[in-house]
Amino acid sequence: MERKEKMMREALREAKKAEAKEEIPIGCVIVMDGKVYARAHNLRQSKRVATAHAEILAIEKACRKRKDWRLNGAEMYVTLEPCAMCAGAIANARIDKVYFGAYEPKGGGVCSRFSILDDSGLNHVAEWEGGVLEEECSSLLKNFFRTRRQRADRESE
Amino acid sequence: MERKEKMMREALREAKKAEAKEEIPIGCVIVMDGKVYARAHNLRQSKRVATAHAEILAIEKACRKRKDWRLNGAEMYVTLEPCAMCAGAIANARIDKVYFGAYEPKGGGVCSRFSILDDSGLNHVAEWEGGVLEEECSSLLKNFFRTRRQRADRESE
Numbered sequence: 001m002e003r004k005e006k007m008m009r010e011a012l013r014e015a016k017k018a019e020a021k022e023e024i025p026i027g028c029v030i031v032m033d034g035k036v037y038a039r040a041h042n043l044r045q046s047k048r049v050a051t052a053h054a055e056i057l058a059i060e061k062a063c064r065k066r067k068d069w070r071l072n073g074a075e076m077y078v079t080l081e082p083c084a085m086c087a088g089a090i091a092n093a094r095i096d097k098v099y100f101g102a103y104e105p106k107g108g109g110v111c112s113r114f115s116i117l118d119d120s121g122l123n124h125v126a127e128w129e130g131g132v133l134e135e136e137c138s139s140l141l142k143n144f145f146r147t148r149r150q151r152a153d154r155e156s157e
Numbered sequence: 158m159e160r161k162e163k164m165m166r167e168a169l170r171e172a173k174k175a176e177a178k179e180e181i182p183i184g185c186v187i188v189m190d191g192k193v194y195a196r197a198h199n200l201r202q203s204k205r206v207a208t209a210h211a212e213i214l215a216i217e218k219a220c221r222k223r224k225d226w227r228l229n230g231a232e233m234y235v236t237l238e239p240c241a242m243c244a245g246a247i248a249n250a251r252i253d254k255v256y257f258g259a260y261e262p263k264g265g266g267v268c269s270r271f272s273i274l275d276d277s278g279l280n281h282v283a284e285w286e287g288g289v290l291e292e293e294c295s296s297l298l299k300n301f302f303r304t305r306r307q308r309a310d311r312e313s314e
Contacts, residue, residue, distance in 0.1 A: 049221065052226070
């Protein structure tokens with residue numbers, strides 16, 4: 001198995017932790033020197049904080065661990081294309097490269113809606129690649145929303 | 158004095174707190190029902206965290222206070238045009254309107270580089286107005302960078 005798929009499986013593991021808490025299942029790992037350096041999953045509902053996306057939480061953990069706001073040399077693996085906020089945070093943190101699973105046509109900040117990593121005006125350009133284990137990352141989200149709709153339908157009957 | 162100028166003065170007061178800590182002087186307040194609800198200033202260097210911009214810290218404080226990731230009904234006043242990360246966070250938090258002081262031609266996420274508030278794909282559009290007390294907000298930043306350059310020059314002599 002390629003390294004990027006192995007690392008995306010780590011991100012998927014995080015996404016499943018979110019799902020178990022009834023959070024939208026999105027997971028993220030930050031890799032440094034070929035090893036997982038920080039990991040996080042979406043906690044927006046549990047924390048009741050708008051910024052508590054998997055990517056932001058992982059970046060904050062990695063910065064605290066490194067005692068530096070710069071994460072040069074780091075790679076990020078995330079199950080869904082980052083939104084504008086998270087793409088901006090990736091650029092601000094100077095992460096080298098981002099791999100994401102599913103594309104987010106509505107609000108993706110990497111290529112679908114905005115192209116923030118290509119040049120955020122920060123003299124930092126992050127490389128990126130989408131569609132890594134896309135099917136699995138996407139199914140996890142689709143199943144989550146399907147189950148939630150079915151439950152809502154049952155409750156309204 | 159108009160309310161928006163009064164509130165921008167509060168944001169400037171925050172920016173000066175950042176300056177006193179040798180942080181880039183950017184300040185922010187979030188207003189709810191006409192009153193300051195949360196206030197914060199840039200703490201990127203002190204916290205050594207890439208996400209510790211004034212706007213993110215203010216949004217997180219306001220969410221914790223309201224116990225909700227949604228800040229509908231809120232206005233934000235910030236001394237500099239938010240970057241992509243912060244503009245994305247404003248959209249994610251569903252803030253109604255943003256007033257900013259100085260424009261950020263290089264990496265502004267509101268109108269200069271990206272137009273994230275106009276439609277982030279999140280079914281939320283935030284209103285915005287730039288140039289509120291622009292001269293004061295801009296001078297504070299220019300003086301900060303001038304002093305820092307002069308000090309660096311002296312130290313290299």
